[in-house]
Amino acid sequence: MAFTALYANKLRSLLTMLGIIIGVGAVIAMVSVGMGVRSNVQESIASLGSNMLIVSPGSSNRSGPRGAAGSKTTLKYEDAQAIESKVRNIDYVSPNASGNYQIVNGNQNWNTSVQGVTPGYMDIKSLSVQSGSFITQEQMNKRERVAVIGTTVAENLFGSENPVGKKIRVNNQPFRVIGLLESKGQSSMGQDQDDVVIIPLTTAQERVLGITYVNSISIQVSNAKYMDQVQEDVEILLRQRHKIVGGKEDDFHVRNLTSLMETMTQTTTMITLLLGSVAGISLVVGGIGIMNIMMVSVTERTREIGIRKALGATFNNIMMQFLIESVVIGVIGGIIGIFLGCGISSIIAKVGGFNTVITWAPIAVSFSFSVGIGLLFGILPARKAARLDPIEALRYE
Amino acid sequence: MDKKDAIAIRLRDIKKIYKMGGQELAALNGINLDIKRGEFAALMGPSGSGKSTLMNILGCLDRPTVGSYELEGKEVAHLSDDELAVMRNKHIGFVFQNFNLLSRISSLENVALPLVYAGVGASERRKRAQEVLEAVGLGDRAEHLPNELSGGQRQRVAIARALVNNPEIIMADEPTGNLDTKSTKEIMEIFQEMHGRGKTIILVTHEPEIAVCANRQLLVRDGVITRDEGKGVVLDVV
Ligand SMILES: Nc1ncnc2c1ncn2[C@@H]1O[C@H](COP(=O)(O)OP(=O)(O)O)[C@@H](O)[C@H]1O
Ligand SMILES: [Mg+2]
Numbered sequence: 001m002a003f004t005a006l007y008a009n010k011l012r013s014l015l016t017m018l019g020i021i022i023g024v025g026a027v028i029a030m031v032s033v034g035m036g037v038r039s040n041v042q043e044s045i046a047s048l049g050s051n052m053l054i055v056s057p058g059s060s061n062r063s064g065p066r067g068a069a070g071s072k073t074t075l076k077y078e079d080a081q082a083i084e085s086k087v088r089n090i091d092y093v094s095p096n097a098s099g100n101y102q103i104v105n106g107n108q109n110w111n112t113s114v115q116g117v118t119p120g121y122m123d124i125k126s127l128s129v130q131s132g133s134f135i136t137q138e139q140m141n142k143r144e145r146v147a148v149i150g151t152t153v154a155e156n157l158f159g160s161e162n163p164v165g166k167k168i169r170v171n172n173q174p175f176r177v178i179g180l181l182e183s184k185g186q187s188s189m190g191q192d193q194d195d196v197v198i199i200p201l202t203t204a205q206e207r208v209l210g211i212t213y214v215n216s217i218s219i220q221v222s223n224a225k226y227m228d229q230v231q232e233d234v235e236i237l238l239r240q241r242h243k244i245v246g247g248k249e250d251d252f253h254v255r256n257l258t259s260l261m262e263t264m265t266q267t268t269t270m271i272t273l274l275l276g277s278v279a280g281i282s283l284v285v286g287g288i289g290i291m292n293i294m295m296v297s298v299t300e301r302t303r304e305i306g307i308r309k310a311l312g313a314t315f316n317n318i319m320m321q322f323l324i325e326s327v328v329i330g331v332i333g334g335i336i337g338i339f340l341g342c343g344i345s346s347i348i349a350k351v352g353g354f355n356t357v358i359t360w361a362p363i364a365v366s367f368s369f370s371v372g373i374g375l376l377f378g379i380l381p382a383r384k385a386a387r388l389d390p391i392e393a394l395r396y397e
Numbered sequence: 398m399d400k401k402d403a404i405a406i407r408l409r410d411i412k413k414i415y416k417m418g419g420q421e422l423a424a425l426n427g428i429n430l431d432i433k434r435g436e437f438a439a440l441m442g443p444s445g446s447g448k449s450t451l452m453n454i455l456g457c458l459d460r461p462t463v464g465s466y467e468l469e470g471k472e473v474a475h476l477s478d479d480e481l482a483v484m485r486n487k488h489i490g491f492v493f494q495n496f497n498l499l500s501r502i503s504s505l506e507n508v509a510l511p512l513v514y515a516g517v518g519a520s521e522r523r524k525r526a527q528e529v530l531e532a533v534g535l536g537d538r539a540e541h542l543p544n545e546l547s548g549g550q551r552q553r554v555a556i557a558r559a560l561v562n563n564p565e566i567i568m569a570d571e572p573t574g575n576l577d578t579k580s581t582k583e584i585m586e587i588f589q590e591m592h593g594r595g596k597t598i599i600l601v602t603h604e605p606e607i608a609v610c611a612n613r614q615l616l617v618r619d620g621v622i623t624r625d626e627g628k629g630v631v632l633d634v635v
Contacts (some may be wrong), residue, residue, distance in 0.1 A: 004501065005501075067549075215502065239518050298603040304499055306497075307497045307498075307499060308483060308510065308514075310456075310458060310491055310497070310516065311485070311486065311491075311510050311511045311514060311558070312482050312483065312485045312486020312487075312511055312562075313482060313514045314478075314482045314483070314514070315478060315479055315482075316479075317514055351622065362589040367474075390458050390459075391453055391458050391459050394458075394493070394497065
């Protein structure tokens, strides 16, 4: 019965559904974009490693006046060594000093990031070497000019040749390539992880960067439950070493990647909800469209309602007839909207070049929402129809 | 129970008062009427005398302002809307002057409509609707839409619809008012046949030729019954 009535007014039914279709489609597309952003952020933080603490120079108090430029220079390799030897429940400590330099092989040159690291870096970043070897402690101690390069660098400087054993120039100094990294591809943020040159930290500090400090110290904690304890121990130790007493501001700060991840996840969830609820508003507007058309439909069909009532239709019979109609609009609109939303989401993924994540939750929620809206916004017109007086309805022209 | 001579309808001091902008209009002003089972009564009277108002109350489409209405022994004057709907569905078949068929559905579906609200299953509905359509001579028009039928045929569909749930009483408010002479004759034959099968029939008409088909003639004037002739001629109730 409901289908007959809807089919009799095909164009109008479709236009009425359009509001719901767009609403559901928008919710699904927006939420899938939001979820995509979230999973990208989560992946990229996770790719930095789990159970990681990162010590950076400078105060964490961003809003206050930043310390003198000198405060950036206070974090030392010795701090990393002290952390490794004094703080418990740590797997690796990896200090890092880096800069961008031109790398030259013969007449080929390539600009890339040069990372000064310790041997532990390989484990902490889960890197592996496909040819040659990684930096050793001995090379560290002797400040040797050796380099391990990523595949992108190798391709640009050596083509298909094996670079191991070859000479390159980093910042105009001769380096020997001792290893070629296994390719890691793009990071979830779209960064090429193979575009890197790795050299011993000490070499980087003295021979390339000309500095005595490190840019950061990464600490891999052995177990998630020790994160807070290790963070505290590291802070106490560094305050001692940097002679920071009383109320003086720290010249370093320790970030917990797990809690960073939690904050980011929270933020992106918020964004997703925001996008979803903005789209949800269009769903409500669609519902009002249903109500509007159903109202018109009830008025137009006053006579039909009168006839049905004269033949014995009760309040509930008429109520159900119109409610089913508006719910059917909601259901069909919802289903079409789901396909539309999934379609838009995959187009965004293709064109925008980033992941969108379609999950069941927004589909189920927006679908039941559209059914609910059909029901809710159908109630008023259906009541209006069901309450009509049969005689007056029959007299209606 | 003795069905013969049993009272189908009993009206006592029925008044219907319309309030219009401070003015009161008594469309019915104290109607007293008994109609026995199996009677065929014709209701006559000038336009505006209150015939339709009376029919609507008799047909449980409307409630009197005051008074008592017993239908098949049950007081119905103050039933709720839904209770009236059930009474209409079970006990009364109503035939209108302007047919009142739903234009988007077939004759068969129109005829089956009362059965929908009586809670009869779909296949049973079709079967019974088809039977009644055949009884009014429209078995071959079942799938036609109302606007594909002539006026007389439409009214026959409407009569089939009134009969389909097998009500005791058929009410018709000027059923031939929109029809030509030939169709009028056909329709009246159907009413007489229904009367012959024991239905109680109340029919509003302007035309004396039609009124004589009935075995009782009632004249309504200014909301009261002023003449009542041929009372008591009742065919055997089946
Ligand atoms: N809904 C209504 N509101 C006000 N007055 C009405 C209404 N229905 C009928 N009337 C009045 O009641 C009187 C009887 O009307 P009706 O029963 O239709 O007469 P008939 O069918 O005999 O021509 C008329 O004067 C009419 O104007
Ligand atoms: Mg009338």
